[in-house]
Amino acid sequence: MELPEPFLPGAISLLEQLDKKMMVVLRDGKTLVGYLRTIDQFANLVLHNTVERIHVENCYGDISRGIFLVRGENVVLCGEIDEENRPNELIQVSVSKILEMQQAKFDLKREQDQAKIEAMKGRGKLPQIRNPSDILGEDPF
């Protein structure tokens, strides 16, 4: 089927990626892996057999999510997964384990930040503005 140029200004480059397994990184830090089924000019995406992949250190866990419609404004990047040429050296663990690890990491960071704030207060310095990317799920944009 010959499509007029440019058929979908703003997403023409994604046409070739249809039905391919894509890794979509969202603004809140989530990583979604799924087959790209639909696109539009806003880079809204429909992903099929989607899995939310959580990474902690060198482990990852997959949570099945089914079909996702992602609003284009939340997309950071949409990458083609090439597992044959660039194998994943990460270890896959169960969902409960990865969620535990993630929570542990988050708690540790909170504790460290609290300790820092206390130390700064003791020296008369005000607490720093929090870095949004350190807060789970926060949009660093």
Place this chain on the structure above:
Amino acid sequence: MLFFSFFKSLVGKQVIVEFKNDFMLTGTLHSVDQYLNMKVTDITVHNPEKYPYMISVKNAFIRGSVIRYVHLPVDSVDTQLLQDATRKEILQNRQQKKTEAQV
């Protein structure tokens, strides 16, 4: 339109894309569109320890709205040409406004 044409002239060159969330990657510019969305091939990530999942990704579509900077190779940019094109664009816009005001 000016920067769209500018990036079209840079297709095939190595660029470093710096994202608004401080993520950085290097790759070859494959294509660009009017929203300055970019497709980059042969990706290498600058901080692979922080972003381990990017190891299996070698091509990516980057939404224009998330880009902070695009670092370009010095020799691929003709600043004189850019300046002339900018002046032309401003003149064109002024003339367009005039004709629109007359209508």
